[in-house]
Amino acid sequence: MAVYTDITEDDLKRFLTQYDAGELTSYKGIAEGVENSNFLLHTTREPLILTLYEKRVEKNDLPFFLGLMQHLASHGLSCPLPLPRRDGALLGELSGRPAAVISFLEGMWLRKPEARHCREVGKALAQMHVAGEGFSIARPNALSLEGWHTLWDKSEARADEVEPGLQDEIRNELEFLAAHWPRDLPAGVIHADLFPDNVFFLGDHLSGLIDFYFACNDQLAYDVSICLNAWCFEKDGAYNITKGKAMLDGYQSVRPLSRAELDALPTLSRGSALRFFLTRLYDWLTTPAGAMVTKKDPLEYLRKLRFHRQIATSAEYGLLHS
Numbered sequence: 157m158a159v160y161t162d163i164t165e166d167d168l169k170r171f172l173t174q175y176d177a178g179e180l181t182s183y184k185g186i187a188e189g190v191e192n193s194n195f196l197l198h199t200t201r202e203p204l205i206l207t208l209y210e211k212r213v214e215k216n217d218l219p220f221f222l223g224l225m226q227h228l229a230s231h232g233l234s235c236p237l238p239l240p241r242r243d244g245a246l247l248g249e250l251s252g253r254p255a256a257v258i259s260f261l262e263g264m265w266l267r268k269p270e271a272r273h274c275r276e277v278g279k280a281l282a283q284m285h286v287a288g289e290g291f292s293i294a295r296p297n298a299l300s301l302e303g304w305h306t307l308w309d310k311s312e313a314r315a316d317e318v319e320p321g322l323q324d325e326i327r328n329e330l331e332f333l334a335a336h337w338p339r340d341l342p343a344g345v346i347h348a349d350l351f352p353d354n355v356f357f358l359g360d361h362l363s364g365l366i367d368f369y370f371a372c373n374d375q376l377a378y379d380v381s382i383c384l385n386a387w388c389f390e391k392d393g394a395y396n397i398t399k400g401k402a403m404l405d406g407y408q409s410v411r412p413l414s415r416a417e418l419d420a421l422p423t424l425s426r427g428s429a430l431r432f433f434l435t436r437l438y439d440w441l442t443t444p445a446g447a448m449v450t451k452k453d454p455l456e457y458l459r460k461l462r463f464h465r466q467i468a469t470s471a472e473y474g475l476l477h478s
């Protein structure tokens with residue numbers, strides 16, 4: 157589910173008078189997503205998405221997220237555009253929650269992406285990195301080395317319930333990453349959660365990127381490693397080198413990776429696998445039984461982490477010139 161906060165038609169109609177959005181004709185809650193409450197609005201004009209920001213999103217971060225979508229869209233990236241209120245503000249309030257209205261993006265996310273889609277995603281990620289240049293607000297990545305330790309501290313005591321031996325394995329991994337994490341790679345605005353459910357396609361054509369609510373400033377190649385993890389493994393846990401090659405080729409057709417970025421890919425991929433393992437582990441251990449949300453399997457990301465540990469050079473990801 158992703159409707160945590162209910163709204164009434166009267167409140168919504170009153171809220172919409174603050175926008176130049178036409179008359180409301182219908183609305184419905186959207187079941188997908190995990191973080192915020194989303195509604196599809198039909199009006200006498202274009203369809204719109206209404207998002208109510210829930211507890212895990214810091215209100216102070218909202219100007220970054222909304223401003224970023226505006227910046228990226230104005231620099232040619234296909235992504236939702238926040239609709240300003242009549243007074244110019246991007247953020248309002250509805251049912252006691254911070255709320256924004258953004259444009260509706262046509263398309264569907266792919267349940268079974270193929271290599272040609274991975275190439276498109278690589279290209280779009282690089283386009284986003286380029287389009288993000290010059291964005292004036294900064295947001296440090298709260299889910300990097302320090303954030304991983306904080307998350308781990310909350311789960312460590314119960315980790316062996318999920319798989320015996322996890323406590324030692326993850327402690328060693330955190331130590332390795334603290335000692336070997338690259339720090340001087342090209343940096344900028346990253347999406348940080350560009351999973352298949354956040355990329356829309358119309359047929360084979362990528363129609364846009366959504367869900368910028370983990371976006372932040374970090375090393376750009378870290379975002380590439382997130383996409384390798386999210387798009388280039390099969391359900392049985394095997395890395396698909398054809399998809400990896402397509403993803404990296406697509407990325408490099410827009411923004412070539414430097415030698416240092418290529419060399420860092422195995423370590424970055426360990427880090428990004430650990431990042432999603434840790435948030436999933438925390439949710440796995442703390443989400444009450446019966447909660448109306450689908451828990452994601454942390455072990456999927458543990459297997460990816462173990463794969464990256466035995467990578468010797470980035471050529472093994474499918475790069476031609478490494």
Ligand SMILES: Nc1ncnc2c1ncn2[C@@H]1O[C@H](COP(=O)(O)OP(=O)(O)O)[C@@H](O)[C@H]1O
Nearest residue numbers: 186188189190191192194205236259260261367
């Ligand atoms: N701009 C948009 N255009 C079309 N659909 C959208 C848009 N934004 C969100 N959605 C729909 O809402 C769902 C959840 O959105 P998402 O931003 O991923 O939520 P969450 O941040 O809660 O994970 C998406 O899978 C999609 O179906």
Ligand SMILES: N[C@@H](CCOP(=O)(O)O)C(=O)O
Nearest residue numbers: 189190191349351432436452
């Ligand atoms: N992509 C993350 C979970 C975040 O979910 P989203 O609906 O906000 O994309 C994961 O797979 O663990």
